[in-house]
Amino acid sequence: MSVIFILILASLMIAIGFLIAFIWSVKTNQYEDDYTPSVRILFENDVKQDKDDKTKQ
């Protein structure tokens, strides 16, 4: 039966980890701008890098 004590505490620790992650994400303004990142992710890599890639090939 003692295993359930450990399991409960372990699960609580994991949950607290997620709580901390949530607070951290709010603190670092990750919810401030929910539009620009969606555009930003579609941009091509920098032109410079593209050239590097080509020379490698």
Added chain:
Amino acid sequence: MIKETQRIMLCYHCGENCENETIHIAEKHFCCQGCKTVYEILNKVELCDYYMMESQPGLSQKTQVRPDKFVFLDDDTLQLKLIHYKDKVQSHVSFYLPQMHCSSCIWLLEHLGKLDKHIIRSQVNFLKKEVSIVFNHQYTSLRKVTELLTAIGYEPHFSLNNLADKPKKNYDKTRIYKIGVTGFCFGNIMLLSFPEYFSLGNMEEKDLQQLFSYLILFLSLPVFFYSASEFFVSAWKSIKQKILNIDAPIAIAILITFGRSLYEILSQTGAGYLDSMSGIVFFMLIGRFFQNKTYNTMAFDRDYTSYFPLGVTLLSENGMEEQIPVSNLKTGQRIKVHSSEIIPADCILFLGKGMIDYSFVSGEAIPVEKHIGEIIYAGGKQTGGALELEVVKDVSQSYLTQLWNNDAFTKAKDTGKSYIHSISKYFTLVLFSIAIASALYWYVHDASRIWNSVTSVLIVACPCALLLSATFTNGNMLRILQKYGFYARNAAVIEQISEADTIVFDKTGTITQQEESAITFTGVQLHYETIQLIRSLVGQSNHPLSKAILQSLPFCKLIPVKNYEELVGLGIRGRVLDHEILMGSSDFINEKIVSTDKGSNVYVKIDNKLLGYYSIQTTYRPGLSELLKELQEKYDISLLSGDNNSEQLKLKKWFRSDLLFNQSPQDKLNYIKKLQAYGKKVIMMGDGLNDAGALKQSDVGIAVTDNINNFSPACDVIMNGNSFSYFNPLLRYCKQNKLIINMSFVISIAYNLIGLYFAVQGQLKPVIAAILMPVSSISIVLFTTGMSSLCSLSLKKAGLKVINKHPKDDTNHTAN
């Protein structure tokens, strides 16, 4: 001939028509040198991907910014206020760029480092139209960065407001933390309570039960001390003021629940009600968050400082020009105001021809002409050439700006106690009498159960469902209204609207359409060739009427004009293809004409033959007369106009009651005050800065604007001009809010009665509380959001269209 119009060249940079076909680089044509320069700058550093993402992403560069415009940014005290972080190497600054409108903009602005390697980082917040830039101030400066942005077509908008010593409006995140923490605790407490629920309080493993209840107690501590603190604070404040607001019974319920649970767990006599307690705190916090959700991209608290420029060109006595911050401007000083700059203080015109656009102030689209010696009021924008002015009043004491010294602005607007608070007073009284009654009953029958039953009554009767019904109804209504272009500042505004009985309209820009003045030509049929002649001539002039006519004409190639002449206040003349053309007032063309049309007329005479006239009239918003007819059935309606009474006859048909003309901003404010003194609840509909006082004084100030990203004065609601004709259904919808709240009251009281049935008997088992509490909360949430959504169907039926949320989809290529 028609083929000619189809072969239109569009500017590679901004997409405007290329009237001059000589400006091009290889295949790429540009409408003006400005656009070409931007292309060249970008081409040099291989940033031409800018043009790949969206076609013609740029903004017209026809109006050039004068080179020394940003010299004032070298001022150290100014820099201190604009730069929000500075160390030895780096400066952090953010700019407001109203021109930002597409993904190309984001891309370019985030690659600024390629244009200037001393810009370390730049990041765009598209919805706020802001770019935050980190630059190395050892090699570059704030002014240089600003000039770079201007050079590529994104001139930052600086206003006096940037200087105000307001605390940074950092979005308050504590409520989000609280919700996160409470949600976490609530979920885990529920999980740990399941064994208790299923065994109905008779757990076999005593050790396990004890561990669970201590864990629950541990998890409830942050809920009680951190998350619920705002209820205690608010309740305490209200008790000190001798009012009972809704937070008072909630605070009592939380306090007693926690106290009794603590006792039960420590004395090992029961499992406590901590699951119910953290549940109600969680739901109430979510409700409040939902209700107070604001739009961070919109500003409801602008004053004149948001419109006024930061720097101004000062002319010293020896004729030198110097850039100084507007805040240092004093009376008697001579200043120079360039084209498309705002006049910062009341001035006398000393040199130049004033063509003052007061659209910010009054909503009037057609500029006013000013001659030397006349007074120009602050807030107008010069549209002609440069002016020399002498300042006669301080910036804060000008005709317009002194409005902000009025009481209405200094005292915070009474947000109006939600009527839920007045109900809660009775609720609390009833609650206490039930508690006392059950105490008396058990005192007679079984004194040992007094304590148990009284605490149970107070726990179960927590008016959280009551609170939830208001917060969720209002919150959902806010969300629905915003979908239809009606952006309320907060939920209290909806209740205020539902109580209003008087509506006051401003005229120009509110019930008239700002952009589209109707231009009609009366006279002989015009041929294509004739139109081409007229277009060529008006193309030369910068007069607002000429510009309006130019816009209304179909596109055709401009022909060079010879002997062009512009006579102030009269008209223009010139020779095009051997035709002598005169356009202007009736005096100018030497004809005595009695015109029946109101508004401005421009007569056209070609080769001494009068062809007819263009008449330019303000147009009223579509659906205005129907709207006013409907509103008049329920509201007192009046009109305040800063203009003269030239349109009185037309307006008289629509407004049965007060029609006031020549109203100054202060008059408008006073009129609202007078109505309120008679006990009226007033909605003010306005648009310009001159309505700012009235908007602020009224119970609900609604700013009507055609582009929600444009500037609008301080108000409670920002309304999209397209939704204007649907104002009545919107009002009706706001009124339904009370009905929905009352209905959900009935439901929540039914739940309370069930709870009380157990509580007065002193038999409230934790499991019953734990079932009753979430079921009542969730059903209230579902009912209120469902009902408010259901009622919104009437809006759809009325023909309202959903307005796209993202500014990207607005056609704001022409943003200021």
